[in-house]
Amino acid sequence: MSDKWINVCNISDVPEDEPYCFAVSAEKKVAVYKVDEEFFCTDDLCTHGNASLSDGFQDGDIIECPFHGGAFSILTGEPTSYPCIKAIRTYPVKIEGDTIMIAYDGE
């Protein structure tokens, strides 16, 4: 495990309940969330359909997929609502100054 911290965005980019989408590579996007003054990061692609979770509805620590009504816990990535049954990947987050960074190993 050689986690590499990468810069994602500024804390002002991520208001409470407004997920922020960031492309870490050509194929991969992550969604960054603010929940009760804390920041979290998950994969942006829903594990069920071909939907971008950052387009979804964030309700506290739950992100609802914008396509089919499934939902995930932003804190753990675990699915909380049918038809999503596979967890989304979460990433460790740290803040340096005003910059949000995530641990990303390139896969």
Add this chain to the structure above:
Amino acid sequence: MEQGAMLATTPERVVIVGGGIASDACAAELRQSGYEGRIQMLCGERWRPYERPPLSKDALVDKGAIEEQFFLHTQSWYEENAIELRLGVRVARIDAEHNTLQLTTGEKVEFDRLLLATGGEVRKLQIEGGDAPNVHYLRTKDDALSLASALLPGSNIAIIGMGVIGAEIAASARKLGCNVIAIEPEAGPMARALGSKLSGWLASVHHDHGVQASYGVSADRLVMEDGLVRAVECSDGTLVRCDAVCVGIGIIPETGLASDAGLTVANGIVVDRQNRTSAPLIFAAGDVAELPAFYGDGRVRYETYQNAAEQGATAARAMLGHDADNTGPSTFWTNQYDLNIQSVGQVSDELSIVWRGSMDDQNFAAFFLDGQRLVGAVSVNRAKDMAVARKLVAAKVDVNPEDLASEAFQLRSMLKALRKN
């Protein structure tokens, strides 16, 4: 009173008839709610429950797509959750008085609670040749594989019916390089689902993608040659030559088991807000169920994915005596070309429309208002607006049209205001 007393007993044997998303959601919700008794799922098809939405899209364009990520759950999920999947079995009759059903093999199955999620059968063309081998209907995985093999580049494909299925097949067939000729009695594609303005816009999208369409005409006759359809004769006299025909003219709900068992059936199996039929231990959900409408006193039957899943889950909770209510507006989505179209609630020409975003950029939302009340919305490539619109429509709120139309206005703030009240 008696019904409540009966349901106070915890069920030990739940039987689910049908293998679609309503069934699957019911089984999932039963376990989620802590039910530990038996769950038997009787599925008519050879496959465990799968996703139907890709059948008219990815499954046609890329046959490999049908295998990956296509099933709702892995085989092991059913095993881990002790859900007894029985594939390729058919129910012959239900005895609602003795809580048993009989399979076509003669085997008897007893139940404490029963879910009927039997879906529907495709409506077939009632004209000669309607069952010819090159006439395709689309409902199942097998249907999709058969249709996919007919969509050859350069072939002439006649599509009869430009509802959501026909329109999706048209888009998939164009992607594959087929010549597509569409025949639709209404004035445009998905006219009933989208209303005339959005239907007119979608007609121009299909036109720009090379679909030749005849709207306002019906298919009157199939011209046969060696047992195959070679042309479709339309009501305006035109002859559409074709290599294959795809028909998307709706489904007929499979209510036979229910009506034979003496349950109340109208345009579907009649259920209440808990998805309970006229027999207190028998529930119905999904395409086959007719439930109280979200608006007014009428009854509706939805043929949509999310509504089916919600009804299956509602039935599961009601079976266990938990709080359950399927009240909610209808929702659907469709993907055609590079468009993601989503809809919620009422969409009709009698309502006023507020536009947000740009039709020319294919990035907009249309809000449908009854006076000040927001009753429906359609979004095009704007999932984010729809995520909020769904909640606003469900909450039956009055809105300020100028706010909806203004891009500077945050739709979300309307929800926040709602929560404070």
